[in-house]
Amino acid sequence: TNFRVSISDYQNNIEQMIDICHNHNITPFLLTAPYYFEIIPEYYYSIFPRNMNLIEVHKSYNNIVKKIGLLKNVKVIDLEQMLNQAATKSYFYADGVHLNINGRTFIADAIAEYF
Numbered sequence: 001t002n003f004r005v006s007i008s009d010y011q012n013n014i015e016q017m018i019d020i021c022h023n024h025n026i027t028p029f030l031l032t033a034p035y036y037f038e039i040i041p042e043y044y045y046s047i048f049p050r051n052m053n054l055i056e057v058h059k060s061y062n063n064i065v066k067k068i069g070l071l072k073n074v075k076v077i078d079l080e081q082m083l084n085q086a087a088t089k090s091y092f093y094a095d096g097v098h099l100n101i102n103g104r105t106f107i108a109d110a111i112a113e114y115f
Contacts, residue, residue: 011064018072029075029114032062034083034103037096077110 005013014030021028035058062080069076083091083106091103099107 007060007064010061011068014065014068015072018068018074029077029111030065030069031107031111032065032076032078032080033058033097034079034091034099034107035097036083036089036092075114077114079107079110082106082110 018028035055037055058080062078066076066078068074083103089096091099091106093100
């Protein structure tokens with residue numbers, strides 16, 4: 001699978017951000033990226049190759065977030081799982097990735113529970 005940001009770069013970027021937080025006495029936390037695809041919107045193919053499985057790409061990035069959380073002992077709020085359990089597209093705009101006000105409220109509540 002082709003990624004816009006390689007898995008190794010993605011992992012390195014997140015690890016560097018965690019290290020910066022720790023160096024400044026900031027407690028980081030990580031979020032997985034939720035999505036809701038019934039059908040991949042056609043305009044995505046103007047951005048991504050047609051042979052790219054966007055669900056698998058999302059899952060790959062989310063798996064890296066979970067892995068880093070374990071390795072670095074950083075809390076991961078698994079929004080992917082939480083919103084999949086909610087099983088509602090009413091949290092997303094039509095593109096299946098960006099959250100509308102309902103989704104943003106859901107996430108804000110999930111983060112508030114952490115604190």
